[in-house]
Amino acid sequence: MYGKVNLMKLLDGMVKKVLGNGLKVFILPMKNYNKTIAVYSTKYGSLDSEFILPGSEEKIKVPEGIAHFLEHKMFDMEYGNAFDKFSELGAESNAFTSYNNTTYYFSTTSNFYESLKVLLDFVETPYFTEESVEKEKGIITQELKMYEDDPDWQVYLNLLKSLYHAFPVRIDIGGTVESIQRINTELLYKCYNTFYHPSNMVLFIIGPVDAKEVLEFVEKHEEKRNLKSQKEIKRIYPDEPKTVFQKEIKIRHSVAQPLLLLGFKDVDTGYDGEKLLKKDIIIGILLEIMFGKSSETYERLYEAGLIDDRFGFSFEAYKDYGFCTIGGNTRDPEKLANEIIKNINSFKTKGISREDFEIIKRKFKGDFIQSLNSLDFIAHSFISYYHRGIDMFDFPLALEELSFDEVVNYIESFFDEDRMSISMVLPKG
Structure with missing residues (x-):
């Protein structure tokens, strides 16, 4: 089969492990490359605005757009902004929220371990203040209005609104101007503590690295968090008819x-x-x-x-x-x-x-x-x-x-x- 040998060789060096706190780690060495990429992702997207907390019967409903809002705020640290730390280390970093997950990543040709520590630290350290949350509402409001002016996004979003009666894929990933006004620090911490638990997350690293050495670094870092694996989060979605909402x-x-x-x-x-x-x-x-x-x-x-x-x-x-x-x-x-x-x-x-x-x-x-x-x-x-x-x-x-x-x-x-x-x-x- 075409490409079979190369693919088998590629996968032969991959290291996989589920850590004690539930974090899934995958490390794929690629020796002939200069760049290393690390991706830290949680299975938490804009669809997940209603859920039941693990180990309880408590049903939570939060405003639309909170996953995207949380992604924006995660780069805030007590020392300033994690983006600046990456820049100082010569690494490029970014993040995005989709309907189903929120993902943070960086790529670098140097200072890999220092950059990896920054990634792990800021994703694992929520830091929200009432002042910064209020400021972010204005920023995201402008972002939502910008998308309203984007015809490519509007033709796409309107199609989803036509296809779906109730399923939240019909709602903008960023929420609405009204929904983000209801977001506060308490809700952000609640969503963070639910969906950013390591049991709900995956870390993928690829590049010219020593896989066992990287795994050891990650394990030592995660042990300090002293968290145990938790049960799966129950997500609640509305009943969706098989018909389309409008033709x-x-x-x-x-x-x-x-x-x-x-x-x-x-x-x-x-x-x-x-x-x-x-x-x-x-x-x-x-x-x-x-x-x-x-x-x-x-x-x-x-x-x-x-x-x-x-x-x-x-x-x-x-x-x-x-x-x-x-x-x-x-x-x-x-x-x-x-x-x-x-x-x-x-x-x-x-x-x-x-x-x-x-x-x-x-x-x-x-x-x-x-x-x-x-x-x-x-x-x-x-x-x-x-x-x-x-x-x-x-x-x-x-x-x-x-x-x-x-x-x-x-x-x-x-x-x-x-x-x-x-x-x-x-x-x-």
């Missing part, structure tokens, strides 16, 4: 050209791990066959001037929800939407060819192997897959074992027009 939404915005996103809601949910990985690959293959840049459809739509090179598609596959998006900038959103639907229906009728299936399988395999040259890709993909119960390095085997019939069977069930919504952003005037 279409149009807004006017300051854009030179209309934007279109068409989406399908995945109702085959409730599982993660290998089964979720397989579905992720299947929908990816179908979208690539139907709308990829090498497809006849893409070429036809491009030649007709209905799309440009920003046209694209994606599939978000998670345990509790999933959806795909198709679209981009277009001079005629109505016509493009009709062409997309017509193309999908054509594939439903005629099916996909075995030849196209094999071509795209080889493409996916080659792309994956090629991507292993990027430490950034490995680090962030590993974390993204991990939070979905998937080992990213299972991808080649899952792809290899995927049958033509399995892919064909998904066309009819997934691309159901009853579970489709359309979002458009049109020019003002």
Whole structure:
């Protein structure tokens, strides 16, 4: 199998360990690189605004956007800001909040252990003051308003609001201007103590490091915290109908050209791990066959001037929800939407060819192997897959074992027009 030897060699040196306090640690030595990346992530995202504390029956509901708010405040330390510490050490650092996790990371070519200590220290040391929390509300309010002015974000968010009745993926990751006003230090500490417990977190390190030496460093650091492993957090999500909330939404915005996103809601949910990985690959293959840049459809739509090179598609596959998006900038959103639907229906009728299936399988395999040259890709993909119960390095085997019939069977069930919504952003005037 193409790339098998290299992948086996790569994984042979990986060290994995669950520490006594529940923290999952993965260290992957890559000796031929200069850069080292460390990623510290908690399974806590914008969806988790209602939950039950481990070991109790207490149900907690917090304002939307608090996970993102917490991410902003975590860099605050008594000594100042952790960003400045990283800069002093010559390391680049950042963080992000998604629907499902909050992730902190740095990359460096020097002072690795000093930088790792800064990462562990600031993520493990909450420091919130009433004054800084009030100041942050103003900063995030401006950020939310900035996204309101971003047509690409609005066409995407409106699609999710159309696909979902109640599931919190329809709410902006940053919350709303109203919801963040209800955030205070007490709620921040409550969410931190619940979701930033090491049992709910993972640390991934990749680069030219001695894995055993790094593990020893992390173990000594974590022992000082004197924490024990805790039970899984119970997350509470509202019941979500299988239908879409609305079929279409149009807004006017300051854009030179209309934007279109068409989406399908995945109702085959409730599982993660290998089964979720397989579905992720299947929908990816179908979208690539139907709308990829090498497809006849893409070429036809491009030649007709209905799309440009920003046209694209994606599939978000998670345990509790999933959806795909198709679209981009277009001079005629109505016509493009009709062409997309017509193309999908054509594939439903005629099916996909075995030849196209094999071509795209080889493409996916080659792309994956090629991507292993990027430490950034490995680090962030590993974390993204991990939070979905998937080992990213299972991808080649899952792809290899995927049958033509399995892919064909998904066309009819997934691309159901009853579970489709359309979002458009049109020019003002």
